[in-house]
Amino acid sequence: MRTILTNLDFQDAMIIKDIPDKVPAAEGIIELSLESRLKGIYGQQKAYILDGMYVERNKVLLPKDTSVYVRKESPHLELHLELSGYTSFSPKGKTADSVRIPHASGLLLYLPELEGQLNFAKNDTRESLEVEFSEEYFTSIFSGDLETLGPFGKAIFNQEPIFQSNQGVRLSPQILQIVVDIQTCKYHSLLKKIYLESKIRELLVVFISQNQKLEIEQTGKRWSxxxxxxxxxxxxxxxxxxxxxxxxxxxxxxxxxxxxxxxxxxxxxxxxxxxxxxxxxxxxxxxxxxxxxxxxxxxxxxxxxxxxxxxxxxxxxxxxxxxxxxxxxxx
Missing domain, CATH: 1.10.10.60 (Homeodomain-like)
Incomplete structure (x- = not known):
């Protein structure tokens, strides 16, 4: 999985992330700690690479509104949690499909082709947790039955772009506790891999069930x-x-x-x-x-x-x- 990011203020500044679909390490997990400094923008990233998953915790100081052009050379399936800050995304050539993810909200998305503009609001410290799944691994979580996810699962099966709520779903205390558990994991090697996989699956289930409940509750609301x-x-x-x-x-x-x-x-x-x-x-x-x-x-x-x-x-x-x-x- 290769992702290319270009800062629109500095066209020559690019970040290329190459994420293997399979982890060769014997313990089944690769850990990365990264720092970046660019024109006053300071960022720290803690990442875990597991089979079929890439988990990244971002902490970035944004002294001004910032835009980044992003392109990925494979389908993109992600659970994005905006813990502190504000993010919006406009797919290339489809401004009507723009999505907004405000502070303390999250979004589940699938894009067969990821290309467009990410916009970040000025913030003392923007924090996010982003989990990317391979289609194969994501499907295996639901035992190959994506129908249980309704329109979202159908879109993945048909390779059609979909955002589960274009405005972001607010993060419940239960979701935030799982995020804290992921951040403070004290296990190592194989035990860490097993723990993180279980927590990410729990996070995904809680997020999806919360969103489905919200959709049901909103069905009968009479608001224009x-x-x-x-x-x-x-x-x-x-x-x-x-x-x-x-x-x-x-x-x-x-x-x-x-x-x-x-x-x-x-x-x-x-x-x-x-x-x-x-x-x-x-x-x-x-x-x-x-x-x-x-x-x-x-x-x-x-x-x-x-x-x-x-x-x-x-x-x-x-x-x-x-x-x-x-x-x-x-x-």
């Missing part, structure tokens, strides 16, 4: 296409401004919905209130930051929008049932 687009725009604005959130009145003006319709539609479409969603995003980001001992608990509290660390500690315990310091004691 224009209103749904405005509600997704509201969610995107909320996700980009969790440190200094909009008031309901401000958000209503920004997206062009009255406050009653905004609050009611947001709850029905996304299964949570606007302020509940803000709290979920803050707690999710805090949980990921707690893994890094370089950040004090007080610093994390301020970073996710709390002026008082004690208020942050109380909110974190209410969300996850444990104190922030317990996360570090268990790692």
């Amino acid at each position: 296409k224009a209103d749904i687009e405005k509600l997704y725009a509201a969610r995107e604005l909320v996700a980009k401004n969790i440190g200094s959130p909009y008031s309901i009145v401000e958000l209503s003006k920004q997206v062009g919905l009255n406050d009653f319709k905004l609050k009611k539609g947001f709850k029905e479409l996304f299964g949570t209130t606007i302020f509940g969603y803000i709290n979920e995003l803050r707690m999710a980001e805090a949980k990921l930051l707690l893994i890094d001992p370089a950040h004090s608990i007080a610093d994390i509290a301020y970073r996710v929008g709390f002026k008082n660390p004690q208020h942050f500690t109380a909110a974190f315990k209410k969300q996850y049932g444990i104190l922030p310091k317990d996360i570090r004691m268990n790692r």
Whole structure:
């Protein structure tokens, strides 16, 4: 699997990723740690190559909005989780099919031909977890029965492009816990391979089931296409401004919905209130930051929008049932 990325600001700057479909290592896993520095853009990548899977954790400092042209010389099947930041993708020559993946949301996608433009919003630190599957391995997970995935499985079988939700599915606490488990895996060699494979399969199952449940819940909702687009725009604005959130009145003006319709539609479409969603995003980001001992608990509290660390500690315990310091004691 070869992927070529070109930064549109610096046409001569290219990244070529060659990923083997089979892992020759006796233990069945290859681990890579990479760093890149380019015109103020600093990135760290931790990657695992397993048979039929490529898992990459990205952490990139983006001092400005950045665009990258990407091309892959084989079909692309990926589960993309945007842990912190914002990404959009426009396939070549098909701007109507553009997709947006806001902060703390994910997307499952299949493209027989991957070529187009990736856009990343300015961010102190953008973080993502990306899992690429070979078609053979992905199909084997479902015992060769892709029909269980409905339209998504049918598209893979027919080699047709498909995005499971063009706006991204918000990441549940269960999904974020699996991400933390993947990041903090302490096993080595064969045990690490077995552990990561099981966690990625769990991640895939939970993500797909969450998305299917959301599709069922939204089937009976009577919202116009224009209103749904405005509600997704509201969610995107909320996700980009969790440190200094909009008031309901401000958000209503920004997206062009009255406050009653905004609050009611947001709850029905996304299964949570606007302020509940803000709290979920803050707690999710805090949980990921707690893994890094370089950040004090007080610093994390301020970073996710709390002026008082004690208020942050109380909110974190209410969300996850444990104190922030317990996360570090268990790692």
